[in-house]
Every structure is written in C-alpha cells, then in structure tokens.
Amino acid sequence: MNREELFTIANNWFKSQGWKPFPFQTQTWTAFLQGKNGLLNAPTGSGKTYALWLPIILNYIKENPNYKTKHNTGLKAIWITPLRSLSVEIKQAAERVLNDLDIPMTVGIRTGDTSSAERAKQKGKMPDLLITTPESLQLLLASKGYANTFKNCSSIVIDEWHELLGTKRGVQIELALSRLKTIAKNLRIWGISATIGNLQQAQEVLLGVDSEAFNNSVLIKAVIHKKIKVVSIIPEKMDTYPWRGHMGLHLIDEAAKIIKSSKTTLIFTNVRSACEIWYQRLLEKYPEFAGEMAMHHGSIDRETRLWVENAIRNEELKVVVCTSSLDLGVDFAPVESIIQVGGPKGVARFMQRAGRSGHQPGKESVIYFLATHAIELIEASALKKAVENSVIEDRVPYLNSWDVLVQYLNTLAVSDGFYPNEIYKEIQGTFSYQTITSENWNWILNFITQGSQSLHAYDEFKKVEIDENGCYKINSRMIAMHHRMQIGTIVGDAVMNVKFLSGGYIGTIEEWFISKLKPGDTFIFAGKKLELFKIRNMQVLVKKASPKKESKIASWMGGRLALSSQMSELLRKELYRANTDNLSPELKALHPLFQRQRKESIVPSSDEFLIETFKTREGYHAIFYPFEGRFVHEALASLLAFRISLLQSITFSLAYNDYGFELLSDQEIDIEAVLDNNLFSTEYVHHDLQKSLNSTEMARRKFRDIAVISGLVFTGFPGKMVKTKHLQSGSQLLFEVFRDFEPDNLLLHQAYRETFEHQLEEGRLILALERIANQSIIWKQCVKPTPFSFPIITDRLREKLSSETLAERIQKMTASYLK
C-alpha cells in the first residue's frame, strides 16, 4: 500500500469521528512513514496521541498487507508514559482506532500496577502494542532473553518527554534507548513534549548526540494558540493579608465563590499536605460541597484517583483539590476554572495548569491565582507578564549520572549479562554519558564487580561476576531479586502502604511522618480522619477515628520548588515597579504592606541592594534581598556565611526563600566588615562554595538518592522486613564512611557535582553577584522585623555553617530535659 492509500485510511477514520486532522498530525504521519525519528512538540489535549498511534498502525498495515487474515504476533511498538495513571487512557485511544479499522492488533499495559499473573502472560506472548513506564521498561531489560522480546519492535514513543528530561528517569530512558537501538534494528524513536525552552536539546538528548538516529530526525511543532487569562484573587481588605503562611486559607470564601459559579473547578496546591488541608477546610466550611468534591494526589490509591478522573469527565464533581498529579494527561472538558494556590514557581507549570480548563475550541483558559501571603502577589503580576510574553523555562538534562549507570549495568547483568566493550560504545552515544572517560568506565566496572578499586584479601564482595567468556553477570538469585526490587525506586522517601484494619487500601505515606506517631494517634489522610492502630511489615494499619479527636494532617517531604531564573527576573522587574506610578492591580493591593516596609526600611529599586539587620529573642538577623530565587539564595547564603566565618569565629543558621536569604547568629554580624572586605566578590566563588560546610550538607542530601539508585541503600521489601534488617543502613552514615574512607568514589563526587550544577547553580550565582556589584548597597538597621523579612525569618528548615569548634558551640547550647 502506498502512502496515499494509507493516508486515506487515516483521514477516513478521522472523518468518521467528526474530526479533521491538524497539520502537525499529518506532518507526523508523513515523517513517521518515511522512517524518520523525531520530537513532536504539542500540548496536552491537542490530539498528540493520534499523531503517533495512527502512523504506528498504518506502518503495520503497510508491512503486512494481509493483516486481516494473517496476524504476526510479537511486540511492535512501545509507548512510554511517565505516569502509570495515564496508561489506561492511552490504551483506550489505541484500541479505538484498532476496533474501528478492524485490525487484529492487541494492546497491553505493563506498569507497577500490573499483576504478576498478567506480567507472566505477557512474557509468554507480548502484546503488539505495549504501554509502560520508564521503570517497567528497565525491568523488561532485566529479564532473561530480553533481546528476543524487542528484536522486531519498530517504534517507541516517549510521551511527556519534557517531564522526564530534567530527571534521572530521563537518563534511564536514554540508556534503555541506547540498548534498544542495537537490538531492534528498525526502531523509530519519537518523543512528545510540551513547550520548553530547550526543545532542540530535548530532541538531541532523546536521540543521542550526533547519532544516526538524530541525523534522521525531525522536530514538529503543533502551532496552537490558546488564550490564557490570569486573575489574581485580591480580598477587599488587604490588612488581613498574612505576611507569611503557605496555605492561603484566609481566601477560602473567595475560592468558594469561584467554585459555585463554575461547572467544575480544579484547585492546584503545590504540596500534598496543602491539598489535604484545603480539602478538609472546604468541607468543614461548605458542607454543601460534600459528595461533589474530591481530592487527587500522588499518594492516594490508584483506584480512587481513576474514579476521580472519570467523575470529572462525567461532570459529577464540582471541585477537585489536587497537586501536580493532575498536571499531565487526559482532557477534562467540563473543567471551567482553575485555582492555583501559592506561587507555581515556574511559567511552564502555570501555563500547563491553566490549559486544564476551557478545552472547547475557541474558549479561553481562566486561571485564578491565590497568593498565600502578601508578597506572593508580586509573583502573580509577574506571572501575568510571563504568560503575555510566553517566557518558558529550560529543562536541564542530567550529565554523567553514575548512579543510574551502575543501576543499568546491574540490570543488564541480572538478565543475560553484558560485554563491556559493546555497552561502552552504546553509552558513549548517549547525551548523558557523552563525556565518559575510560577511567570512569573502568571505575564503574570495578565498583560493580569488586565493590572497590583494588582487590583485597579477605574480601567476600559479591555482586557482578565475570565468566570465562568475559560476560558480566549477576549469578546470585538473592542479589538479582534485591536489584529487581530496587529498580523503580529512583526517587522518594521510604513510603508505607496505609490500609484499613478491616482491609481496603487507602494510599501511601512517607515513613518519617508515620514514625512520629504512636498507636492511637489520629491523622488526616486522603480526606479521612484515621487512627493509627499499628505498623506491621511496612504497612500502616488504621481505623476510622472519631470525628471529634484532634488530628495531625499527613505531610510529605517533597522538594520545595524554587523560582526559575526567568521567573525571578520577571519578579524583580515587577517589584522594582513598586516605587513607580505604573502599578498593576496586585501592586496596588500591596500598598499597605509597602507602607509598613518603608516605615522600617525601604522597597528597593533596580539600582539598590537591600540588607536589613535586627535583633529578636532568637538572635541577630541579617537579611539580604537579591530576589534571585531560592536556589541562588541558598548558594549566596552559604558563600557569604562562609566568607564572614573566615573573619570572625561564628556560627550561622541559614534560611532562604525566593526573595532573599537570612544569616542568623547568636552573635552580632559585622556588616561593616562584609562591605569593607568586598564579600560579594565573584573571585574564588567555586573554591569558597566547596569549602563552605554547607555544600557538604547539601551533597549529603543529594547522596541519599544516589545511594538508593546505585543500590547502596537497600530499601527492603514489604513483608520481608526481618530478614533484610541487617542490610539496612542510613545514607547519611554511608556518606560519612565514603567521605572518610573512599574520597575518590565517583558516586560521592556525583553528589557534590549535582549540588553545584542542579542545586547551587553556580552559573546563576555568578550572574547575581555581578548584578549586585552594580547596585548600591543600602543597609538598614531595623528595630523589628520588616514585612519583607517575615516569611524568611519564620522558616524553620535551616542549614548550618560554623567556624567555631564543636566544644565552643556545645558550651553555648543546651538539651531540653523533660520534667
């Protein structure tokens, strides 16, 4: 069948649905059928799924003209989705086409939720089209004879590639693709991405630097202009607006008004605990919403989440409180309004959320911004500007993630084993490992085979073994089992399943939260008041608590989001406008706050850099306001604290938010000395940052994930706690052991590198210092905390930096004794 005939099939199918293909869809079909790889840039809800399912099916028709009578079994296409909750939708979309066109292809799902019986069945006979997650794809590579499974696979689609790109799961995909390219000779690779700043790079990362696949690829952009309207929720009286606070509950009545006037409203919160609280408070204050409201976040049971998603589609719900778990995926046509609680911290995320509403063609998307504290309103007016000017952030891919590579090599060793020369060539072709050296490679090989760089007598280290043919294999069944259990745990704290005593799964909760509770304590989770009965085999057994009992709200660590550099620039510009007559409604609303700020201090203009100092009963505070976003402030605070600590023997605790940072000490900080000694200098920045103790603390935290991914920390498996208890250790302890006894360890180095590249963002830091150098420094000695300083000084999550000795510090400290 030629392309014209194939296109007729596709066009007719679209017609039968009452649709007309968009240009980007036909462009994708053409490129795919030409045998090209590519990246499709299309937003959610644009028909991107059919842009790629159709050519996959058309290609099958082309290659099997007798498809109706004679069906060739075996895996033909893989569809990767970052969220397993999306897999059902994708399956339905594919099956719709197959049924209508009467094509005997099968579609299967394989994720962490797939039963082992189903998985075993798939192993015997793979579906033609497989929908799976990055982790499950890795697990397939960990099964014996995997090459046979994939050899006739002709296409792989990575959906929502932008979500994976800046993560280690993205690196997992890069590695899996490097292998699949070799074993599936006719593989087409396609990615689908929402708009990000670095689309071209996204394409390169997906297909490999300078690779054959990249040279034979296209970038297709869906041009769909959608109007987005941003409305800030501003109360009539500003005096009641809190200076800090991260819930925004004082505006609950305003939110309720919006809910009542729209068909369906989604309320997005940044963290799961805020989601729980909003749900609870709405229900308490507006009991009439009961039965028409629901909650959706990543820790809630999948069944419940699916039910919520369907209920939205069927217009059964008036309001859903959710987190980023509803950012992605399918369309919810009935959604009319979106409320964003708290700063979304990034333009891309905000636009994506805005796009969840008003799906009917021609309709504009409305998003309400609910600032949780006063200064956040500046963010709202900055976001408006961002939406107007379509400023979009980059997603920065990870480089040389040795932990993921160690995991991947163990994966290959668990299945059929691997030959280093072959695999080395493949990984050199990936974006992530393009600069790997043979020394790095040998180090990794030694690490997985000997657990160190030199052979010692008396050592029983056993993981990957080399057979007489030079094949690297894991032979121990127990080690293989441990490894399979560990794949997939690429992020996140240890989580435990929450279940009713009477049976019935509710969701997952982080271990650290549960560890603070005693049996009999009550907590709110998934909108329910629960009483902790006991913890057994990694399961949290609960019963319904009496409604009167006081309870804690479940919380999750979850990373705090930081402002992107694009957002912080917009924010600064917006703030500097406060001293002009050109005020946005948000800035006007902030007038009372600015007045208070000016009484004690100033609102800085673009050529001014503000430092405030004051004393409270907590100690001596010095607050600096670069307005550069949390990550840059974290680095700046460490740098400055370190430089001051060279001038005087002193201990600091550091706090930061998106607007500024604080150095807090038990002794007065000599700001004169800071200014006289030019402590904002860009010289020796890297050196000073490395020396500052704080970077060690940050690296220690980064090391946690690295230790889990590379298999150094065994997270254990449910129901088998006792046997593995002897193998559990904290990553903190590991970090210290490595630092003290194996300072050249590549995984340890990686922790520091990630700290500097992904956390401290040295590049942005230097730009910030250069900017400060051109501003005049205004030092205000205040009598009491200013409105600007308030959200920072009340932050309890702090870092430390000290140049005093341990004994000196202990002398000034106390332990609290129970009476």
Added chain:
Amino acid sequence: MKIQILNETFTLHPSGAVFWEDQNILIISDVHLGKVSHFRKHGIAIPQNAVAENFKRLTDVIEHFCPEKVIFLGDLFHSAKNTEWNLFENWVTKCKSQLILVAGNHDIIDEKHYHQIGISVLQVIEIGNFLFTHHPTEKENLFNFSGHIHPGITLRGLGMQSLKLRCFFHKSNQMILPAFGEFTGKFILRPETDHIVYAIAGNEVVLINRKET
C-alpha cells in the same frame, strides 16, 4: 572526663569507652564488627577501609588505658561469621588484656568460637555493686552499665542552632554507653530531670547544659 559513681572513679573516653580505674577494667559497647563485610557480601559496596578503622580504634583505646580486662557490652559482631572474624582473631592474639563478652542481640556467633580464641561469653556480669548487661536493666541495689540503644542527644542554642551528638546517658542507677563501632547509627534520647548527659564532641567528652521544658 572523670566521674564518680558509688564512690568509684570512671573515665568517660571520647571513643565511647568507659574505664573503671579501681578495677582496671575497660568497658566498650556495640562495636558491630563484621557489619561492613556483611554488607559487601550482599553486593553493597561499602568502603573496605572502614573495616580496618574499627580495629585501629580498639587498639588505640586499649593501648591508652592498658586495662587488665575489657568487657564488651554486646553486639561485638553484627552478623554471622564472615571474613572479618579472621581479622578479629588476629587482633585478639595481639591484645594483651583479658577479653569478656556480654552477649547482645546481634551476637549470633556460637560461643565456642569465642572460647577457642580465649574470650569468655556471659549473659550478665556482676562486680561489686555493678551490673553489666547488653540491654539496659534495672536491678535493685545495683548500678547497671549497658549499651544496645546507641544513645544520641539533640542540643539547641540561640540563633536556631542545633546539633546531634553521640552521648553517654547517665540515669540514677544506669549508664548507657554510646556505640563504639564505626558505621553505626545513633538513637536520639530525650533526657529527664534526674538524668545526666555527657556528649562526645570530637576528642572531648562534654557535660551537657540543661534547659528544663
């Protein structure tokens, strides 16, 4: 740091050991030898040099006090016998003091192996008014030395400062020793009014200031 308990003098050493001067006995708890090797045997690549460190620290503290006897308050070995046992055997032959083990929950190696290298294994030891056990134990008229818990303490100070340190935990008739071993964690305790806490700060042992809450 020297302290008096029931008119006897004890030295609290920053390694986590306690030296009983009048009896010339060194008390050490929770060394967890073999832990690193146990992990490595199961494919978890913890640096091997950490193994040698435990033995070095043991040697250092014993050479410092030159005790007649060393009492280990349990969890001397973390796991079943592995290659570290050979290193331990070696170390024992060079050690001039008499070694006694009060068995702990991790000590699953058969007693006869200890006997072969001249170490006696007991469940409890009573010397005068003092009782030595692995788990903290209350017994009338006796002062108890124990381990097991790996005690730690949180300190707070002005400027939102905080520190977590290993410590000796002194109750009215009990002293819980910190874990001696490298690569062992700590468990943070909350002291009560009649407790005394000595924290290990690098090379010093420091009496902790108290703040009643």
